Amino acid sequence: MQKISRRLETIASMLTKGDVVVDVGTDHAYLLIVLMEEHKFTRAIGVDVHRGPYEAAIENVGASEYKDSIEIRLGDGLGPVTAEEMDRVAIAGMGGYTICKILKEYPEKTSRINQLVLQPQSSPERVRKLLFELGFGITQERLLKEDGKLYVVISALRDAGIQQPSWENLQIGPYLLENGSEYLVEYIGDMLHHKQFVLNSIRMAKKEELEKIKGLEDELERLRKLKKRYDN
Ligand SMILES: C[S@@+](CC[C@H](N)C(=O)[O-])C[C@H]1O[C@@H](n2cnc3c(N)ncnc32)[C@H](O)[C@@H]1O
Numbered sequence: 745m746q747k748i749s750r751r752l753e754t755i756a757s758m759l760t761k762g763d764v765v766v767d768v769g770t771d772h773a774y775l776l777i778v779l780m781e782e783h784k785f786t787r788a789i790g791v792d793v794h795r796g797p798y799e800a801a802i803e804n805v806g807a808s809e810y811k812d813s814i815e816i817r818l819g820d821g822l823g824p825v826t827a828e829e830m831d832r833v834a835i836a837g838m839g840g841y842t843i844c845k846i847l848k849e850y851p852e853k854t855s856r857i858n859q860l861v862l863q864p865q866s867s868p869e870r871v872r873k874l875l876f877e878l879g880f881g882i883t884q885e886r887l888l889k890e891d892g893k894l895y896v897v898i899s900a901l902r903d904a905g906i907q908q909p910s911w912e913n914l915q916i917g918p919y920l921l922e923n924g925s926e927y928l929v930e931y932i933g934d935m936l937h938h939k940q941f942v943l944n945s946i947r948m949a950k951k952e953e954l955e956k957i958k959g960l961e962d963e964l965e966r967l968r969k970l971k972k973r974y975d976n
Contacts, residue, residue, distance in 0.1 A: 746777045746808070750890045751863065751897075755836050758861050758884060758899045759784060762832040766791065766825050768846055769838055773801035773816060780810040785832070788814040791824050821846035822853045830856035836897075840867030844874045854878060855902075863897045869914040875900045876909040885919040887927040894931055896920075912970065915963075924974065932971040939964055 748756070752775050759765060761784050767776050770790030779785055788810070792798040801816040808814070817824035822833075830853055835843050843864050847854050860880060864871045875882060881904025886897045898917065912921055915935065920928055943960040946953055 745781060746774055748774045748778055750888055751895050752778070752836070754886050754888050754895075754897050755834055755861055755863055756782065756784075758886065758897055759832050759834060760859060761785070762858065763787065764789065764829050764831040766822075766829065766831075766833045768821055768833065768835045769793070769797075770801050770816065771797040771837070773804050773814065775834060775836070776814050777804065777808050777810060780808075780813055786813065789825055789829060790814065790816045791819055791821070792816070793818070793820045820849075822850045825853065827853045827856050830854075830858075832859045832861070833857050834861045834863075836861075836863035838865060840864035840870045843871055847874060847878065858902055860900045861897065862900070863895060868896050868898065868917070871898060872914050872917055873909060879903070881905045882917055882919055885917045885925075887920065887925040887931055889927060894927055894934060896931070911963075911966065915967070916970065928974050929971060932967055932974065936964060936967050936971065939967065 756775060756778050759779065763785065764787045765776065765779055765785045766789045767773070768791050770776060770792050773790045776788040776790050780788055790801050792801060795818065798816060798818045805811055805814045805816055835846060843862055860875070862871055872882065880900035880902055882898060882900045883904050884899040888895050888897070916932065925931070939960055943957065943964065946957060
């Protein structure tokens with residue numbers, strides 16, 4: 745059995761059974777090897793834009809029992825995958841901006857995806873907003889901690905009913921707001937720190953960004969209130 749990190753284990757557990765799974769930014773292809781071990785898919789496609797990770801993936805798949813069912817392709821985002829191959833797609837370990845760029849690049853392909861499981865390293869609010877815009881409904885979110893760092897994993901389904909993207913729904917996510925998590929208070933706390941840091945940097949630079957400062961102050965206040973609500 746392939747040994748993988750808790751983060752990848754969580755992503756694997758959130759992908760529901762399907763026909764084909766695509767892992768964009770597959771790197772070592774560990775996620776795909778585990779998914780095939782769990783018999784969740786009949787076929788898997790790993791994509792990586794860099795030659796080093798692409799070759800590492802080919803080597804790992806070659807050494808596994810799944811060389812006939814996992815295919816590794818070199819290229820950018822969903823570029824090397826056809827619309828017909830769209831079913832379940834995982835994109836993990838990249839910034840939220842890059843994930844959004846990948847999802848926006850080929851609308852004709854993205855609109856064919858049944859399930860997306862995304863693990864943004866930053867800007868999850870940007871990812872949630874795009875999911876709403878693309879017509880995906882967030883059906884589950886998990887917070888997990890590994891080596892002292894918090895990660896969020898978002899699962900969304902096409903045609904799952906589009907929730908209204910309120911500010912809270914974008915910042916924290918509708919699923920976590922409703923169902924909570926043992927790490928929710930810490931997650932909001934991290935967000936508060938980050939926004940406070942940005943605000944302090946703008947103030948220190950003495951930039952004339954009054955609107956941005958006001959926006960951040962408002963957001964900090966709303967996050968403090970939210971944190972308080974889940975603190976008890
Ligand atoms: C930090 S690693 C994450 C690997 C794995 N997904 C995980 O979560 O453990 C990011 C990988 O994504 C690849 N990558 C970055 N941008 C990409 C893009 N636009 N298309 C395909 N792969 C990309 C990088 O080459 C790298 O191998």
